[in-house]
Amino acid sequence: MNITANWSYPTAVKLGRGRIKELADACKSLGMKKPLLITDRGLANMAITQGALDVLEEAGLGRAIFADVDPNPNEKNLEAGIKAFRAGGHDGVVAFGGGSGLDLGKCVAFMVGQDRPVWDFEDIGDWWTRAKVEGIAPIVAVPTTAGTGSEVGRASVITNSVTHVKKIIFHPKFLPGVVISDPELTVGMPKAITAGTGMDAFAHCLEAYCSPFFHPMSQGIALEGMRLVKEFLPRAFHEGTDIEARTNMMAAAAMGAVAFQKGLGAIHALSHPIGAVYNTHHGMTNAVVMPPVLKFNRSKIEEKIERAAAYLGIAGGFDGFYDYVLKLRSELHVPENLTAMGIQPDRIDELAAMAIEDPSCGGNPVTLTLENTKQLFRDCF
Numbered sequence: 001m002n003i004t005a006n007w008s009y010p011t012a013v014k015l016g017r018g019r020i021k022e023l024a025d026a027c028k029s030l031g032m033k034k035p036l037l038i039t040d041r042g043l044a045n046m047a048i049t050q051g052a053l054d055v056l057e058e059a060g061l062g063r064a065i066f067a068d069v070d071p072n073p074n075e076k077n078l079e080a081g082i083k084a085f086r087a088g089g090h091d092g093v094v095a096f097g098g099g100s101g102l103d104l105g106k107c108v109a110f111m112v113g114q115d116r117p118v119w120d121f122e123d124i125g126d127w128w129t130r131a132k133v134e135g136i137a138p139i140v141a142v143p144t145t146a147g148t149g150s151e152v153g154r155a156s157v158i159t160n161s162v163t164h165v166k167k168i169i170f171h172p173k174f175l176p177g178v179v180i181s182d183p184e185l186t187v188g189m190p191k192a193i194t195a196g197t198g199m200d201a202f203a204h205c206l207e208a209y210c211s212p213f214f215h216p217m218s219q220g221i222a223l224e225g226m227r228l229v230k231e232f233l234p235r236a237f238h239e240g241t242d243i244e245a246r247t248n249m250m251a252a253a254a255m256g257a258v259a260f261q262k263g264l265g266a267i268h269a270l271s272h273p274i275g276a277v278y279n280t281h282h283g284m285t286n287a288v289v290m291p292p293v294l295k296f297n298r299s300k301i302e303e304k305i306e307r308a309a310a311y312l313g314i315a316g317g318f319d320g321f322y323d324y325v326l327k328l329r330s331e332l333h334v335p336e337n338l339t340a341m342g343i344q345p346d347r348i349d350e351l352a353a354m355a356i357e358d359p360s361c362g363g364n365p366v367t368l369t370l371e372n373t374k375q376l377f378r379d380c381f
Helices: 019-029 047-058 075-087 099-111 191-210 216-238 243-262 266-278 282-312 317-331 348-357 359-363 370-379
Strands: 005-008 012-015 035-038 064-066 092-097 139-143 155-159 166-170 178-181
Touching: 012 019, 012 243, 019 047, 019 092, 019 139, 019 178, 035 047, 035 075, 035 099, 047 092, 064 075, 075 099, 092 099, 099 139, 099 155, 166 266, 178 243, 191 216, 191 243, 191 266, 191 282, 216 243, 216 282, 216 317, 266 282, 266 348, 266 359, 266 370, 282 317, 282 370, 348 359, 348 370
Parallel strands: 012 178, 035 064, 035 092, 092 139, 139 178
Antiparallel strands: 005 012, 155 166
16 A cells, blocks of 8 residues: 655645655755755765755755764754854755754754854743744755654754753744655664654653643544554564555654644653663663653553553553553563663662753653652663
């Protein structure tokens, strides 16, 4: 079954195999004449990246690439990207890759128009209104994983290289003008990355669904996003060339990021500091801490999870759903706990302090305090 779709929610999304061929047209539709493709080091020389550059070059849009991007991009990568953008006389960004390439690409496009430091645009109150809008460069986003959903997001996660704290930088103009979701770009993902990114999408949907805030649109999207992951992530994991599974996982990833406008919770509040301190894979970390967080939140989410379980075809209410999560993790070879991930429980106090400062913590159904967060971390080892 060949799935092809054009969506305008929350931005223009071109979904379907082979649609990377439309990259140059997407750039031109946003007025770009000389785009800079921004990706991470690991992707720079891969065939999918070179193929995207071929499409741009053949259309007369040049062949410029910036790939000095860390797995958890920081302000130094950002400064280097802005420098490359200005030096090359570029007029737009193709943000290409997983979360790191997408986040940094979006942030470069935003920051080329600003004269304040990036930390002045953290997602706090109305700080985003400090931005100068006229200099922000247009963005085309091309995801190569099915996880973060950053391609449809209005923020980037940038790690402060000095404090190792992840900061969410927000502005409505971070939302790319066009997204090209070509499942063929995800076929070469290693199994561990398919699992980690897929569990990230599941975590986004699960936490958005459980968040106590009122946002029925996100609630519905989160529920269907979980169903797509349940049906298609094992298929994509076991058979990497299954295009139908890969397409549906790209849809689920975008849905997770749209849904979490409703809020995230303790899964992300815990995994952000762990990732910043230990440089672990974000999605895989989410998967590791998911069961303890479900237990922790049970008193507030039991009825919601029962409804979700019924929709997902899982018997046994909350306990059935919890067992399903354990089974899915096992099938995807997710480490059993943080110890199995190679992390020592010697910095729990520090991690807990970082977790309760994380913006995600406000969307958790059970209020996080320093004490109960320390206990929650202990339960993850």
